[in-house]
Amino acid sequence: MRPALIVAQRELASYFATPVAYVFIVIFLILSGALTFTLGNFFARGQADLIPFFSFVPWLFLFLVPAITMRLWAEERRLGTIELLLTLPLAQWQAVLGKFLAAWAFCAIALALTFPLWITVNILGEPDNGVILAGYAGCLLVAGAYLAVGAAVSALTRNQVIAFVLAVAICFVFAAAGSPIVTEFLSARLPALAEAARALSVAERFSGFTRGVVALRDLVFFASFMGFFLFLNAVVLDHRKAD
Amino acid sequence: MAALIEIERLTKRFGSFTAVDDVSFAVDRGEVLGFLGPNGAGKSTTMRMIAGFMPPTAGTARICGADVVDRPVEAKRHLGYLPEGAPTYPEMTVAGFLRFVARIRGYRGGEAADRVAQAMRLTQLEGVRLQPIETLSKGFKRRVGLAQALLHDPPALVLDEPTDGLDPNQKHEVRALIRRMAPEKAIIISTHILEEVDAVCTRAVIIAGGRVVVDAPPRQLARDGRSLDEVFRELTLGAPPAPAPEAMEAA
Numbered sequence: 001m002r003p004a005l006i007v008a009q010r011e012l013a014s015y016f017a018t019p020v021a022y023v024f025i026v027i028f029l030i031l032s033g034a035l036t037f038t039l040g041n042f043f044a045r046g047q048a049d050l051i052p053f054f055s056f057v058p059w060l061f062l063f064l065v066p067a068i069t070m071r072l073w074a075e076e077r078r079l080g081t082i083e084l085l086l087t088l089p090l091a092q093w094q095a096v097l098g099k100f101l102a103a104w105a106f107c108a109i110a111l112a113l114t115f116p117l118w119i120t121v122n123i124l125g126e127p128d129n130g131v132i133l134a135g136y137a138g139c140l141l142v143a144g145a146y147l148a149v150g151a152a153v154s155a156l157t158r159n160q161v162i163a164f165v166l167a168v169a170i171c172f173v174f175a176a177a178g179s180p181i182v183t184e185f186l187s188a189r190l191p192a193l194a195e196a197a198r199a200l201s202v203a204e205r206f207s208g209f210t211r212g213v214v215a216l217r218d219l220v221f222f223a224s225f226m227g228f229f230l231f232l233n234a235v236v237l238d239h240r241k242a243d
Numbered sequence: 244m245a246a247l248i249e250i251e252r253l254t255k256r257f258g259s260f261t262a263v264d265d266v267s268f269a270v271d272r273g274e275v276l277g278f279l280g281p282n283g284a285g286k287s288t289t290m291r292m293i294a295g296f297m298p299p300t301a302g303t304a305r306i307c308g309a310d311v312v313d314r315p316v317e318a319k320r321h322l323g324y325l326p327e328g329a330p331t332y333p334e335m336t337v338a339g340f341l342r343f344v345a346r347i348r349g350y351r352g353g354e355a356a357d358r359v360a361q362a363m364r365l366t367q368l369e370g371v372r373l374q375p376i377e378t379l380s381k382g383f384k385r386r387v388g389l390a391q392a393l394l395h396d397p398p399a400l401v402l403d404e405p406t407d408g409l410d411p412n413q414k415h416e417v418r419a420l421i422r423r424m425a426p427e428k429a430i431i432i433s434t435h436i437l438e439e440v441d442a443v444c445t446r447a448v449i450i451a452g453g454r455v456v457v458d459a460p461p462r463q464l465a466r467d468g469r470s471l472d473e474v475f476r477e478l479t480l481g482a483p484p485a486p487a488p489e490a491m492e493a494a
Contacts (some may be wrong), residue, residue, distance in 0.1 A: 005347045006343065007347070010332070013335075014332060014334055014335070017334035018334060033455055079332070079333065080327075080328050080333075081330045081332055084293075084328060084330050084331070087295055087296050087322075087324045088319065088344065088347045089316050089317075089319040089320040089347070089348060089349075090347055091316055109444065153484065191452050241296065241297075242494055
């Protein structure tokens with residue numbers, strides 16, 4: 001575990017050594033704030049909660065998370081440092097996990113910086129802070145799920161544009177799987193698949209968190225989702241690292 | 244006792260193209276093996292397999308008895324490896340980068356600091372220790388790569404073109420460094436500079452088309468008053484048939 005944490009630490013520091021981190025955080029904060037107050041009707045709703053904010057975050061992550069992950073392995077390939085990293089005495093899964101943890105911690109930092117919204121609702125009214133906390137936890141899990149997908153895709157191709165587009169497409173499938181359009185379409189034709197689509201939907205799982213429900217089965221879902229894609233990442237990396 | 248680096252029937256195929264074809268040799272303590280060959284002959288591919296970066300199609304390599312395929316982490320622990328082009332993380336400082344490598348290699352606290360200091364001393368990097376690597380010249384970058392490979396004082400060293408991009412003075416220093424380390428280590432260096440082989444190597448292996456065509460001490464190769472340069476050209480271009488078999492005997 002220790003080598004993975006050392007890799008994560010180095011990786012996270014490298015985000016902040018380049019403008020990538022600052023651009024990402026600023027854009028994320030502007031978009032999440034703007035959407036909450038405009039489309040989300042933050043004031044007009046007359047309720048002190050963060051539901052409008054939480055409803056937009058997964059969709060923002062859909063585009064912003066692949067922007068982080070597209071360079072995850074592609075950058076190492078471009079610089080040739082992948083050869084350095086993978087010839088140091090650490091197991092492949094430790095490198096994969098380390099890079100993932102760094103990206104995840106980075107998303108957590110971006111999320112944490114939305115704290116003025118949380119302060120605002122606490123000044124304006126008396127929100128249920130437990131629900132808000134659950135919502136943040138849900139956001140973090142959605143970010144983790146998208147990161148795992150994006151990281152695996154990034155190991156697949158050295159082209160960053162392809163990595164980005166593919167990651168957005170795959171994440172979108174998991175985000176939209178539970179939406180009424182998809183489930184109604186499927187239940188009219190293939191009822192069995194409709195249930196499966198709902199079960200695999202990241203957005204569907206996330207909605208429970210925004211209501212303040214932290215269910216064990218949702219936690220297990222996110223954990224196994226990330227585990228699966230990280231495993232895929234390690235396998236793909238093993239086969240394509242030298243390409 | 245087995246040699247520190249053993250390469251056994253190492254083969255790498257990319258599709259129908261065979262990059263490295265049944266290469267075997269062993270390098271023992273005190274030996275500096277110069278690995279020569281034209282571009283595309285399979286030098287870097289061979290070194291990548293020894294370093295555990297590329298899985299071999301067939302055959303294997305052992306570092307201090309640890310098989311790079313079966314026990315990769317242990318093999319990597321005993322090996323210092325400078326990849327082709329000496330890749331490093333450009334945004335990190337020299338000291339920061341070396342500290343990262345030291346920590347991955349399991350050193351902590353004061354010991355890690357000592358290792359980093361020692362590696363910087365050996366490669367004369369103290370003057371730039373706090374500079375981001377991307378601001379350094381090519382020669383310095385190469386030395387950072389070298390420092391990273393030497394940091395844990397490994398018994399086995401594999402250096403892919405360690406003097407590429409260095410000026411004559413720096414080349415001289417790196418060669419002197421390799422000569423100084425030679426008695427306690429098994430070293431493989433790849434190079435295009437034939438004079439380097441004369442200067443530091445105890446043994447020269449020339450590969451062409453993925454196969455070993457010569458494995459002999461440099462002095463033996465250059466006998467009969469021919470320069471190493473001529474021998475290299477003959478062997479790798481498949482030139483005049485007459486002298487070639489003679490060189491093969493030397494292997």
